[in-house]
Amino acid sequence: MDLAQARAALKSASRVAVLTGAGVSAESGIPTFRDAQTxxxxxxxxxxxxxxxxxxxxxxxxxxxxxxxxxxxxxARPNGAHLLLARLEREKGAGFFLATQNVDGLHGRAGSGAGGGRMVELHGTLLSARDEVTGEVFPLxxxxxxxxxxxxxxxxxxxxxxVWFGEYLPQDALDAATRAFQAAEAALIVGTSGAVYPAAGLAGETLFAGGTVIEVNPDDTELSRHMTYCVRDVASRGLAALMEDGAMLGA
CATH class of the missing domain: 3.30.1600.10 (SIR2/SIRT2 'Small Domain')
Known part of the structure; x- marks a missing residue:
């Protein structure tokens, strides 16, 4: 992987879409669903x-x-990866979109989605509950x-x-994410195994449209062979390297 080329692709893109998974929250001490079954x-x-x-x-x-x-x-508290993605949103403005598979609310607490309409929680959130009769959502x-x-x-x-086993993702959230990845000049796939669809298919939307897709993950995933670039590190350090953030890298 040419890190300089990946950095340049991210920096020059005016439209950036991001998909995050459990690896982003792992550094905040949030266990995966199955790891929480202790x-x-x-x-x-x-x-x-x-x-x-x-x-x-x-x-x-x-x-x-x-x-x-x-x-x-x-x-838990947002970690460096959450903070860097919130900063990337501020830098890209209306061209930024974040779709997360995480339900912990840490992206929102780090400042993501503050601009309105720039973030969707594809699997819902633990921070709210839904009226069984009306479908209205209220904070806990x-x-x-x-x-x-x-x-x-x-x-x-x-x-x-x-979203539980056997249920569909919210269609409006999935549609918004699909449109954002189709339009993205650069997409980041951060801390996700790429095994859970339809979210894992979002990277393909950007690739099919001719955009650049950068994976940040310490391990190979089911998506790795399709990526334009792969950054092999945990989310906070990988994003810091891409965004040339010396403070996050400990420089």
């Missing part, structure tokens, strides 16, 4: 905790699981006052505002 939760299959069927059978248990994850993500109260299952202002029970 202790009491280790005996459950993922489908026992994150599916419409599981919620229908035992909403109290499902909410206990999600309330614990909610506490954990609020205790602080963990120390959260009562589960929570109830909406209309008095209806609410479910976690995340």
């Amino acid at each position: 202790g009491h939760w280790a005996r459950f299959r993922p489908e026992d905790l994150a599916s419409p069927g599981a919620y229908s059978r035992d909403p109290d248990m499902v909410w206990e699981w999600y309330a614990g994850r909610y506490r954990d993500v609020l205790a 109260p602080a963990p120390d006052v959260l009562v589960t299952p929570p109830v909406s202002p209309s008095g209806n029970r609410m479910r976690p505002n995340v």
Whole structure:
């Protein structure tokens, strides 16, 4: 990989689309979904905790699981990768778009999406819940006052505002991400295995349109062989190298 060429492609692009996955939040101490299944939760299959069927059978248990994850993500802090992507958004302005597969809300807390319409959370977020009757979304109260299952202002029970096994991604979010990647001159694929579709297909939208796609990941992924450039490092250092941020690199 020619890092100088990758840097130049990112710097010159006026339209940049970014896809992030669990690797971006790993440096903030956020475990992956399966890594979070420790202790009491280790005996459950993922489908026992994150599916419409599981919620229908035992909403109290499902909410206990999600309330614990909610506490954990609020205790975490955005890391260098989140901050650099927020800075990249400020630099690119209206030409920037971020699609994340993460549900921890750390991109938003780092400042991403502040411009409105520039960020979508493809898999939802742990920070809010959805009215089961009206579909309205409301932020969750602080963990120390959260009562589960929570109830909406209309008095209806609410479910976690995340995409479960067997459910489709929100179509409006996926459509917005697809348009952004189709229009991008440069795309970044950061900290994701490239194994979960349809999000993993976004890189192909940019490649098909003739754009440059740069992967940032310490390991080879299912997408690596298709990438224009690959930066083999964790998210914060890889992005710092691409953005020539000496402070983040410890220079």
